[in-house]
Every structure is written in structure tokens, then in C-alpha cells.
Amino acid sequence: MASxxxxxxxxxxxxxxxxxxxxxxxxxxxxxxxxxxxxxxxAEVRVVADREEAIVEAVNTLRARNDYLFTTGGIGPTHDxxxxxxxxAALGVGVIHHPEAVAVLERYYATRGGATEARLRxxxxxxxxxxxxxxxxxxxxxxxxNIFIMAGVPHITAGMLDALTGTLEGGRPVVxxxxxxxxxxxxxxxLLREAERAHDGVAIGSYPFFRDGRTGANFVVRSPDEAAxxxxxxxxxxxxxxxxxxATPGGI
Amino acid sequence: MASxxxxxxxxxxxxxxxxxxxxxxxxxxxxxxxxxxxxxxxAEVRVVADREEAIVEAVNTLRARNDYLFTTGGIGPTHDxxxxxxxxAALGVGVIHHPEAVAVLERYYATRGGATEARLRxxxxxxxxxxxxxxxxxxxxxxxxNIFIMAGVPHITAGMLDALTGTLEGGRPVVxxxxxxxxxxxxxxxLLREAERAHDGVAIGSYPFFRDGRTGANFVVRSPDEAAxxxxxxxxxxxxxxxxxxATPGGI
Numbered sequence: 001m002a003s004x005x006x007x008x009x010x011x012x013x014x015x016x017x018x019x020x021x022x023x024x025x026x027x028x029x030x031x032x033x034x035x036x037x038x039x040x041x042x043a044e045v046r047v048v049a050d051r052e053e054a055i056v057e058a059v060n061t062l063r064a065r066n067d068y069l070f071t072t073g074g075i076g077p078t079h080d081x082x083x084x085x086x087x088x089a090a091l092g093v094g095v096i097h098h099p100e101a102v103a104v105l106e107r108y109y110a111t112r113g114g115a116t117e118a119r120l121r122x123x124x125x126x127x128x129x130x131x132x133x134x135x136x137x138x139x140x141x142x143x144x145x146n147i148f149i150m151a152g153v154p155h156i157t158a159g160m161l162d163a164l165t166g167t168l169e170g171g172r173p174v175v176x177x178x179x180x181x182x183x184x185x186x187x188x189x190x191l192l193r194e195a196e197r198a199h200d201g202v203a204i205g206s207y208p209f210f211r212d213g214r215t216g217a218n219f220v221v222r223s224p225d226e227a228a229x230x231x232x233x234x235x236x237x238x239x240x241x242x243x244x245x246x247a248t249p250g251g252i
Numbered sequence: 253m254a255s256x257x258x259x260x261x262x263x264x265x266x267x268x269x270x271x272x273x274x275x276x277x278x279x280x281x282x283x284x285x286x287x288x289x290x291x292x293x294x295a296e297v298r299v300v301a302d303r304e305e306a307i308v309e310a311v312n313t314l315r316a317r318n319d320y321l322f323t324t325g326g327i328g329p330t331h332d333x334x335x336x337x338x339x340x341a342a343l344g345v346g347v348i349h350h351p352e353a354v355a356v357l358e359r360y361y362a363t364r365g366g367a368t369e370a371r372l373r374x375x376x377x378x379x380x381x382x383x384x385x386x387x388x389x390x391x392x393x394x395x396x397x398n399i400f401i402m403a404g405v406p407h408i409t410a411g412m413l414d415a416l417t418g419t420l421e422g423g424r425p426v427v428x429x430x431x432x433x434x435x436x437x438x439x440x441x442x443l444l445r446e447a448e449r450a451h452d453g454v455a456i457g458s459y460p461f462f463r464d465g466r467t468g469a470n471f472v473v474r475s476p477d478e479a480a481x482x483x484x485x486x487x488x489x490x491x492x493x494x495x496x497x498x499a500t501p502g503g504i
Contacts, residue, residue, distance in 0.1 A: 017457055020288065032272060045271065047297035079458075121438075189329045207275070
């Protein structure tokens, strides 16, 4: 188990609207959860401004050290949508109008005012790229090498992820199970550390909360090996009971 | 105006819980908005795993090229809280128990079961650090050089930001004003680009949405120079009107 291949992905969120605090990002959580199901671990995320140098730096660093790289945002028709040009620059390739994307947009806009020049900007891709189906609106996502260029609007990204489901090679999905207790995490820090050490390849996260005037914490046990998760979870439950703390399987 | 000093900050979000998709981050938007009011621009964000090398890399890269660096997460009492050790390693300094933090925790836990060894882990700081007041719970935040080490739980971070308000040097806050229209952004891409070009130092963001079965977009005009924002906003309104699109000041 210990030598099992771990597949990783990184995500570059492109957008001044996230960095300005105007928009609450939803793509990190959405893509993380989707990747888990594909057996791929989201290893790192960067949020960068709508500036070509910033995008190029992030894309080139992260695509080299992960199996997959996703980007979200900046693929619309307006002047602030520079993702395609930046990724082409990162790869050292040109930008072309993808014939299939042009056809998709012409069909989509046939009854919506026509495929204007501005709209056909959304058919521009780095040379050599393929398309990712967009089931929600006209403009497709883009795949080039190990890079997946997705929309910024979360429900459009969701549709693109849906189209990609099952097409990426991954490992076993990480299994995570939770147990909660109305206890301050500082009271059980030692037993958590010991339980984690006693179970190879298993990670325990401790997530405190304050609710209804009381302090509690959820302990999340994670591993691709479900039997190991179950054994560690049972161990944590026993150690909590031995220390006099009632626990709730599934979390509080 | 063009040569005005721009103050920047970066944020490192530390936490497997964000990368696993279990927890929706709220600190990026919260810190971004707070920084805007201080006249500091959030220039980049990285979300990294609970691994020392990952934290060290992000901290050392980002603290060097920004005026300020914030981190969130990983300062609790449990084994997965490694932020202080990682930042000490990044800076090449040791870790000590800060006497004032010890006193704060001893007072806080006097009526809550006592300041155990696990709890006093939260008094550990990189050597040379000062404290940031925590108005919500016991354990303080930490300041060392241009690094601000904050909690992961958003309402605790909010209290720490509150304690820091007005203490960081910044420039003029960015002013942003919005105008919305029930129009597909692809129809107005050209006029937006031209309006941005016509107003030096002003950025226009275009944020499309689909609501009540209709397509619309909000256009956000940003600059530290409020007069320039107003002039550009009026220009966008005029160009929209000339193209036959009704617009709503303040956004839709």
C-alpha cells in the first residue's frame, strides 16, 4: 500500500474578482471533491491576477510537478479574458480559432444574435488543443497536454467536470470518515497524534468548532485504503472513550 | 497618479481541509476585503497542504515579493498544526514559547480545565515574533517581520483582522463601482475594451450571470482614484446607452 502511485492535480484560479474579495470562489471545493472521486489528489492551488506573467509563472511551475493542471476563469469574450493567450505563451505555442469550437459557437448563437467577432474569441485555443464539452452554455473548455482550461462560473465548470468524469487516469479515491466529539481539540491532541502514528498511511485532521455555546471538534481520517481508515477510526473512538469523551460516528 | 506606490499582500491558506474539498474557504474573500480598506492589494493566494516543504516554499517566495504576507490555518494544538514550525524553518529561526502568549493562555484556560501542555503549544512562536490579539478565543495570532500568522476559523481570523485595522501602512484604498446591464457580455466586449483604454489606471472587470432565465453582466470599474472611476463609469454608461442597452448603476 505504501508504494501506491499517488496522482496529483493543481488548480490555478484566474481572476481579479476573487483577489478583490468581490466574488467568493466556489471552484476550489468543487474541483477538489470531483478530483477525489477520480482518485486524484488536489495538491496545491494558486489564485492569480488577470496578468499574463502571473498566469505563465503559475501554469509552468504547477504543470511540471503535477499529473494534471486545471485552470478556472478568464475564458470569456471580454478584454479581461486572457487565459488562452497566457497559456499559449506558457507553452510557447500560437493561438488559433478551433474549427469545432467555431462550429459550436455558430450553432449556439444562431438563435441568439449571431456569432460575432467578440463571441468567436471564445473559439480561440492554444495550437494543438482539444475541446471539453460545455453542457451549460456555448463556449467549450480546452484541453492541451495535461492542462484543463475551465470556465470561471461554477455551474458551467460543473458541466465541464461532468463531461470529463471517468476520462482521467487516477488511483484509488481517498476514503475519508469522520468522528466528532463535544471536546476541545486541545484535550485530545495527544491521543490523535498517537492514533495517527499507529496507522501507516492514514492522516487524521482535527477541525474544531464552536456551536450552540459549546466547543467541539470533528476528526477526519483519510487514506485510499478503506480498511486502514476503519481501523484508525475505531482506534480513535476507543481512545476517546477511554479518556471519557462520548463520540459521534459520522461527525457532529 | 500613475506613479503612486501600490502596496501588495499575499495570502497562504494552509490546510488539507480546503484541498480535500471538505471545507469551503472563507478567508480569501474576508482578507481581500479587509486589505482593500487598508489600501493594500491582495496580489496572490496559494493554498498549500499541511506539509512543511510546501509551506516553506510558498512563504519564502511570497514574503520576498510582497509588502505583507498573511497565512491562515494550522495554529491550533493538534499534530496537524505545523504552521509555526514551518514558518520558523522558512525564516531560519528557532521556536520559543512566547511569555505573553503563555500568560494569555493561562488566563483563558484558568476556568476551562487549565493550560495543559497541548494547549500551551498554541503559545509557540518563531523566535523574534510579536502577538496579534485574539478577541474571540485564547490563542493569539503571530506577527514576525512582514508575516502575519492568522487562525483558520474565519470568525477568529475576523477578530484578529479587527485588532490589526489601521496598523499597516498602505496606499489609497481601491474604489470600485459597478454598473449592470441585461446584456450578453459578448455584445459589449468592444465598448468595454475601448472604455478601459480611454481611462488611464482604471481596470474594468466584466462578470456575466444567468438569472431568472436571462443573461446579464455587471461591469466593475476599479482604481484608487475615485474621480477616474467616476469618469470611466460615466463613459461606460454612455457607450451602453449609445448601443441601445439600458444600464443599472450599482449593478444588477
